[in-house]
Amino acid sequence: MIKIPQDIYNKIIEHSKNDYPLEACGYLVGNNEIVIDIINMTNIDKSNEHFTFDPKEQFQAIKYARQKGANLIAVYHSHPASPARMSKEDIRLANDTSIKYLIYSVSEEKLKCFSIDKEKNVTEEFIEVI
Numbered sequence: 001m002i003k004i005p006q007d008i009y010n011k012i013i014e015h016s017k018n019d020y021p022l023e024a025c026g027y028l029v030g031n032n033e034i035v036i037d038i039i040n041m042t043n044i045d046k047s048n049e050h051f052t053f054d055p056k057e058q059f060q061a062i063k064y065a066r067q068k069g070a071n072l073i074a075v076y077h078s079h080p081a082s083p084a085r086m087s088k089e090d091i092r093l094a095n096d097t098s099i100k101y102l103i104y105s106v107s108e109e110k111l112k113c114f115s116i117d118k119e120k121n122v123t124e125e126f127i128e129v130i
């Protein structure tokens with residue numbers, strides 16, 4: 001379960017559409033399951049099939065969250081043309097069992113949330129818009 005304020009939910013979609021046809025990516029800042037802020041990140045791959053964060057921006061993002069007394073509780077990225085589900089590559093790269101992974105499919109216009117365990121089992125998580 002993740003709780004996302006309506007304006008931040010909209011910003012994920014906006015970022016995904018703005019960066020189309022490339023993959024957009026970013027972080028959600030929050031405490032426990034409640035999102036309080038969004039950080040748009042640069043996809044340095046400039047690809048429509050995968051993304052990589054800019055390490056400098058990642059460092060800034062961690063600092064920003066700490067200053068707010070919060071954490072980076074989720075990573076989001078867009079799938080310009082494929083469905084909103086974890087791809088094989090997404091699962092391979094998802095190593096943090098404590099955060100959520102959100103995927104917005106631009107073609108389906110759907111936002112979904114997932115978590116992953118140590119054995120790489122993916123579970124879809126409920127998104128509550130608050």
Ligand SMILES: [Zn+2]
Pocket residue numbers: 077078079086087090103
């Ligand atoms: Zn993906």
